[in-house]
Amino acid sequence: MTKRTEHLTAMATQLRRDVVNTIYYAGDGHPGPCMSIADILAVLYFDILKLDPENPKWVGRDRFILSKGHACPVYYAALARRGYLPPAELKTLRSLNSRLQGHPDQKLTPGVDATSGSLGHGLPQGCGMALAARRRGDETLTFVLTGDGELNEGLVWEAAMNIAKYKLHNLIAIIDNNGKQSGGTVEVISGLYNLPEKWRAFGWYTVEIDGHDIELLTLALENAAKRGRASREEREGMIILHGMPAPHPDQPVIFVAKTVKGKGVPYMEGNNAWHKRVPTDEERELAMSILGGKDLE
Amino acid sequence: MQGLDTLAEKDDRVMLICADSLLAMRATEFVEKYPEQYVEIGIAEQNAAATSAGLALEGMIPFFATYAGFITMRACEQIRTFIAYPNLNVKLAGVNGGIAGGEREGTTHQFFEDIGILRTIPNMTILVPADADQARQACIAAASIPGPVYIRLGSGRDPVVFEKDTPFVPGKINVLRENGNDIALFGNGILLPRLMEASEILASKGIGVTLVEVHTVKPLDVQGVTDVLKKCGAAVTAEDHNIINGLGSAIMEAAAENCPVPIARIGLRDKFPGSGLPQELLDYYEMSVEDIVKAAEATIARKVRS
Structure with missing residues (x-):
């Protein structure tokens, strides 16, 4: 394991630990959906995204939208560990007058670029942000992390058409493809299957990837980010992953990241009861014994 | 949409967002003059509203313009949660407001609930101009009112009420x-x-x-x-x-x-x-x-x- 992967793996574990503690103290929240994206967020927030936590509104920053807003405990943890918030503040999640609302609030929380929580809105918001970045003519990127359950929403596919139509190569989308939504599997609940084929049919360059392979995620997202900042000429022939043909220079890129809901805490893994549930004292202890790292201070 | 021309001339943050509504809004001239300031979403109002939110998050002043009911009903939640809640500078221009505005199209295109729907949403400003020149002035005024503004428009063939440039002061009777x-x-x-x-x-x-x-x-x-x-x-x-x-x-x-x-x-x-x-x-x-x-x-x- 490289030093870089080692560091990101440690950060992902820290985020998972923070999620268990945050939801335990808050007495409410969605742990399962947080755990499936902990590795992706660690890679983005501790390696890929260009950010300045001292200056959250810096115009030259990369934008990030957590479209699946109910997974905000892990998002807040990433922001805290990246220096936007004191980690102890995570305990205030979902309480009166907290900056950490039950779903992300762009006006309240430093580092949150877009309000989310009502599902299916990250891609259209990202479309607007990427169009604005193109008008500014700068190299900022817009990352959108969406669940697979929220792809039930028709609005997502409306935005998929527009982002491809406007050739927004500066927008990078990631699907947390854990296969489960609140009431069961995505296929059974909504009949949504063959995700990669669907995105290809909508004109997107689609990369299937293991959403828990930190080394591979880092490599692929780094390539996507480089390509996102490159000129059209430079983009010609730029690849995302070895063994795959390069995207057309005008195509937006989406990662279909295979993940496991609850990943990292064995009793949560694949168990949809943890979509929304608070760990008991014993469950918390067990999780702490598995997940290393620091407490919420 | 003459007001939008006046605005766009001075401020390149002003943009027009359409849901295949360019002709209905009589805005083809705007697009010829300011192609970079126009986004065509297609017949997808929720997407148009949420994309406008994204543009406004980045400091643009998007005017999302289409039929009043498709804005206020089809995209109601997008307006409420993603525009009004973060108090974004998105302006909404709805045509065919009222039963006279929708006229021969029938109930599907006659929108008489729009003001009621938006009135219950915090941060909204609602302007109801009476004729074309007031609509032009309302549009210009909307750009300097912070936060979301709804401009309720008729069919574009409404009778002239005021002489051109009669002062229009938002917020006052x-x-x-x-x-x-x-x-x-x-x-x-x-x-x-x-x-x-x-x-x-x-x-x-x-x-x-x-x-x-x-x-x-x-x-x-x-x-x-x-x-x-x-x-x-x-x-x-x-x-x-x-x-x-x-x-x-x-x-x-x-x-x-x-x-x-x-x-x-x-x-x-x-x-x-x-x-x-x-x-x-x-x-x-x-x-x-x-x-x-x-x-x-x-x-x-x-x-x-x-």
Whole structure:
């Protein structure tokens, strides 16, 4: 394991630990959906995204939208560990007058670029942000992390058409493809299957990837980010992953990241009861014994 | 959309977002002049509203323009959660407002609930211009009002009410006539000419009328409205909207809290309309000049009794 992967793996574990503690103290929240994206967020927030936590509104920053807003405990943890918030503040999640609302609030929380929580809105918001970045003519990127359950929403596919139509190569989308939504599997609940084929049919360059392979995620997202900042000429022939043909220079890129809901805490893994549930004292202890790292201070 | 041209000329943050509504908005000239400031979403209003939110997050001033009902109903949640909640600078321009605006298209294109829907959402400003020049001015004014603004437009063939460049001051009532204090008439939009005619008839009968245009339904000029109510002691409201939760309701709420006096509402009486010619529709659905005159007389009678 490289030093870089080692560091990101440690950060992902820290985020998972923070999620268990945050939801335990808050007495409410969605742990399962947080755990499936902990590795992706660690890679983005501790390696890929260009950010300045001292200056959250810096115009030259990369934008990030957590479209699946109910997974905000892990998002807040990433922001805290990246220096936007004191980690102890995570305990205030979902309480009166907290900056950490039950779903992300762009006006309240430093580092949150877009309000989310009502599902299916990250891609259209990202479309607007990427169009604005193109008008500014700068190299900022817009990352959108969406669940697979929220792809039930028709609005997502409306935005998929527009982002491809406007050739927004500066927008990078990631699907947390854990296969489960609140009431069961995505296929059974909504009949949504063959995700990669669907995105290809909508004109997107689609990369299937293991959403828990930190080394591979880092490599692929780094390539996507480089390509996102490159000129059209430079983009010609730029690849995302070895063994795959390069995207057309005008195509937006989406990662279909295979993940496991609850990943990292064995009793949560694949168990949809943890979509929304608070760990008991014993469950918390067990999780702490598995997940290393620091407490919420 | 002449106002948008004026804005775009001075400010390149001003953008037009369409949901295949370019022709309906008569905005082809804008696109020819400012192609970089135009985004075509296609027939997908939720997406248009959420994309406008994204643009506004980055400092743009998007004007999302299409049919009033497709903005306020199809994209209602996007407006509420992703535009109004973060108080973003998105301007919404809705055509075919009211039953006269939708006219021959029928109920699917007649939007008489739009103001009521948006009035319940915090941070919204709601402007109801009466004619093309006021619409132009409302559009220009909207750009300098912080946060989301809804501009309720008609069919674009509405009768001219005001001379060009008659001052339009958002947030304030506009007293058009003060012929006495027997009754106050409050109204806006396409019903304004009818209110003017009704006030002439009432005056000819010796009834003193104060005629007030309320183009800003939200935030309502509560002080201005209260002052008129105190002076007149009775009022009629008139609007091309459902009588529920439009201007009439707003005036009645202000009256109930500040100056309870008899008030009658003229508007669509909580039913679905249908196809027809604009003026004929307004007559048929009880928004005629005669309806206004009768309502005024009946309300004055209530005032005398009490």
